[in-house]
Amino acid sequence: MYTQSARACGIDFGTSNSTAGWLRPGTSPLLALEDGKATLPxxxxxxxxxxxxxxxRHALAEYLDGYEGRLMRSLKSLLGSSLIDGQTEVLGRALPFRELLARFIGELKLRAEQSADRDFDTAVFGRPVHFVDDNPAADRQAEETLAATARAVGFREVSFQFEPIAAAFHYEQDIDREELVLIADIGGGTSDFSLxxxxxxxxxxxxxxxxLLANAGVHVGGTDFDKYLSLRGVMPLLGLGSRLRNNSEVPSSYFFNLATWHTINFNYTRKIWMELQEVxxxxxxxxxLDRLLRVIEHxxxxxxxxQVEQAKIALSDAESTTMALDRIREGLSHVVDRAVFEDATALLVDQVEHTVAGLLADxxxxxxxxxxxxxxxxxxxxPQLRRRIAALLPAARAVEGDLFGSIGAGxxxxxxxxxxxx
Structure with a gap:
């Protein structure tokens, strides 16, 4: 379809995975970013x-191999949050979160250029419909932060497109008639929709x-499903909901931090360790509590x-899955049922359903x-998410795109x- 290569690339900086796309004749638009794969976690x-x-993947492998160090994930969640102007300690020195963001975006740019065998100074970045729900000022600030970060790592010109609209343009390459399409982009951090x-x-x-008839989005995504599955299905094994001698509950903040990707490291301070000894x-x-202390100590x-994320993925196809939790205690395993997952995340699905219904009404x-x-x-x-959307749109056919690549290609x-x- 294309007889010339594009001047600019597309960058999908995702909460869980990122991709880069570049149109050129006769080949896939997605660039290989790691080990021949189009996605870079x-x-x-x-x-x-x-x-x-x-x-x-290299980062995850080194961490899981047991190297001492600091793992950082869900970096996109920093955008629009108060954390973006803060810092964290990494290998004995303070690392501003803005610098952390720039390191990853810079690496993404470098890998795209190496794969394309050319430099890119212009890019269209994807963005969720809302970085921050119900706060236009914070939403603008989040986009401006991402734009400034992109310019800081060498992109001279930066513009943005809503992620579901980008996915729509990718889908459009393969249709042969006019369609009215609801694009449902359920990512790691947000759920975004476009008609x-x-x-x-x-x-x-x-x-x-x-x-483009309408856009809507809500700050509910895969990491939220992970969090609620963890709180309902796993954290009780570590003491969530258990009691102290005075019959009050063990403070829940330790468990909420462990269940949320970008706050896990909050539990690793000396102050928290001393508090937990008292608890x-x-x-x-x-x-x-022995299990909780082991998780934090190590x-x-x-x-x-x-492990929670893998359990969530497994429950998309199976009614139950067994989690091997041997790092917490040798031989420890735990069965999680889909019914538990669906009950734990019902309120999240309600929010997504409400967003789609509001989009149709608007x-x-x-x-x-x-x-x-x-x-x-x-x-x-x-599955529960798909069922609820299907119930709202009973006459629509469901099409599954490249779950990780449609936005970058678009x-x-x-x-x-x-x-x-x-």
Whole structure:
């Protein structure tokens, strides 16, 4: 379809995974970023033993191999939060969160350029419909922070496109008739939706504003599903909900921090360790607190979060899954049922369903008018989520895109449209 290479690339900086796309003749728009794969997990590991920094799968592998150091994940969650102007301690020195963000975006740019065998100074970045719900000022600040970070690492010109619209442009490359499509992008940090008219003829237009009927989003994503599954299905094994001798509950903050990717390290301070010694002495179920103390002493929080994430993924296809928790205690395993997962995350699914219903109402469209629901995003496979969206749109056919690559590929299409060929 394309006879020339694009001048600009598309960058999908995701909460869990990131991709880069670049249109050129005769090949896939997605660039290989790690070990021949198009996705680069949005992970940084600071290896204390080798005084090195690594990214993506390599970062996760070094961490899981037991190297001492600091693992950082869900970096996108920093955007729009109060944490962005703070700092954290890494290998004995203070690391501003803005610098952490720049390190990852810079690595993403470098790998895209190495894969394409050319430099990129112009990019269309994807962004969620809302970085921050119900706070336009914080939302603007989040986009400005991402733009400033991109410029700081060498992108001279930066623009943005909503992630579900980018996915729509990718889907449009493969259709042969006009469709009214709901794009459902359920990512690691947000759930974003767009109603778009798509067709082969419309794809040739330079201006598509009239084809975009409505956008909506909510700050619910895969990491939230992980968190609530962890709190309901795993943290009680470590003492959540257990009692002290005075019959009050063990403070829940330790468990909430462990269940949330970007706050796991909050539990690793000397202050928290001393607090937990006091809690332990007063705990009625010290065997459970033993497990919590082991996780914190050996800094196994990210490992545990990965096990929860894998359990969530497994429950998309199975009614139950067994978690091997041998790092907490030798031989420890735990069965989690899909029913537990669905009960734990019901309120999250309610929020997503409400967002889709509001989108239809804002667009003034009856549900029966929607031809297709196009699912993308790594968390769009959650069965309960799909059932609830299908119930809202019973006449629409469900199409599954590249769960991790549709947005990056669509941003590459948008980059060609905005900035033209080389």
């Amino acid at each position: 949005s992970v940084v590991f600071f290896n204390a033993e080798e005084d090195s920094t690594c990214f993506g 778009v008219r798509l067709s082969p003829e419309r794809a040739r237009r330079a201006e598509r504003q009239d084809d 332990y002495r007063d705990a009625r179920e010290q065997d459970k 800094r196994e929080g990210h490992w545990l979060a990965l 667009a003034g469209l009856a549900a029966g008018k929607i031809d297709t629901v196009f699912f993308t995003g790594g968390s769009s496979g959650v 941003l590459a299409v948008e980059a060609m449209r905005r900035y033209g060929p080389d």
